[in-house]
Amino acid sequence: xxxxxxxxxxxxxxxxxxxxxxxxxxxxxxxxxxxxxxxxxxxxxxxxxxxxxxxxxxxxxxxxxxxxxxxxxxxxxxxxxxxxxxxxxxxxxxxxxxxxxxxxxxxxxxxxxxxxxxxxxxxxxxxxxxxxxxxxxxxxxxxxxxxxxxxxxxxxxxxxxxxxxxxxxxxxxxxxxxxxxxxxxxxxxxxxxxxxxxxxxxxxxxxxxxxxxxxxxxxxxxxxxxxxxxxxxxxxxxxxxxxxxxxxxxxx
Ligand code: URA
Numbered sequence: 001x002x003x004x005x006x007x008x009x010x011x012x013x014x015x016x017x018x019x020x021x022x023x024x025x026x027x028x029x030x031x032x033x034x035x036x037x038x039x040x041x042x043x044x045x046x047x048x049x050x051x052x053x054x055x056x057x058x059x060x061x062x063x064x065x066x067x068x069x070x071x072x073x074x075x076x077x078x079x080x081x082x083x084x085x086x087x088x089x090x091x092x093x094x095x096x097x098x099x100x101x102x103x104x105x106x107x108x109x110x111x112x113x114x115x116x117x118x119x120x121x122x123x124x125x126x127x128x129x130x131x132x133x134x135x136x137x138x139x140x141x142x143x144x145x146x147x148x149x150x151x152x153x154x155x156x157x158x159x160x161x162x163x164x165x166x167x168x169x170x171x172x173x174x175x176x177x178x179x180x181x182x183x184x185x186x187x188x189x190x191x192x193x194x195x196x197x198x199x200x201x202x203x204x205x206x207x208x209x210x211x212x213x214x215x216x217x218x219x220x221x222x223x224x225x226x227x228x229x230x231x232x233x234x235x236x237x238x239x240x241x242x243x244x245x246x247x248x249x250x251x252x
Contacts, residue, residue, distance in 0.1 A: 009043075091119075137187050138210060
């Protein structure tokens with residue numbers, strides 16, 4: 001693949017801009033400047049540097065972001081900065097069928113929720129992950145306002161009715177190891193679901209953090225605001241059918 005085309009697919013601008021970056025000596029591969037935009041390069045597994053920043057080639061982009069509090073998962077935020085401002089511009093400018101589209105968040109977290117957020121430019125993957133048939137369990141660490149008791153856990157596991165749907169929603173798992181902490185596993189993604197479920201059992205969410213999606217845990221070394229590529233086996237595990245979650249226990 002021509003080097004200028006590789007850069008174009010990775011979001012570095014139009015083919016003309018990419019050709020300019022190459023000709024001006026801004027692209028390094030294997031420790032050497034490559035200044036021919038038409039150099040024929042195998043993109044598979046390619047590691048390269050553009051204007052001093054190291055990159056790796058990804059035909060499709062799959063990433064995780066540690067969402068910090070006070071950010072909105074919208075391209076057009078109303079009050080807080082967008083999570084997309086945390087990503088380098090090539091990730092926001094990757095082309096899709098000739099148009100600039102960039103990566104998109106898979107589902108949304110509230111502005112005050114922190115934790116694991118996945119992003120991709122693979123529309124089919126977004127569709128699959130959002131499909132009700134593909135129940136990927138998501139684990140939320142809840143800081144509750146009031147001590148959590150056995151009765152609340154039993155109700156969350158049995159199912160609670162929210163105001164927009166008569167069908168009860170239940171936690172796939174629910175455990176509490178200290179009075180104000182609850183670990184809740186959900187397989188759906190309704191609007192404000194955790195906050196509304198806690199309210200339905202007479203409690204209130206004071207802090208909310210998503211720690212896991214399927215087998216993928218938020219790494220301890222990924223600080224709030226940081227992102228990283230997902231490895232191929234992590235993407236494959238997310239695509240695989242979901243495993244059932246364990247149920248729950250209250251604090252002693
Ligand atoms: N449930 C909520 O209430 N908020 C989130 O951000 C995610 C799940």
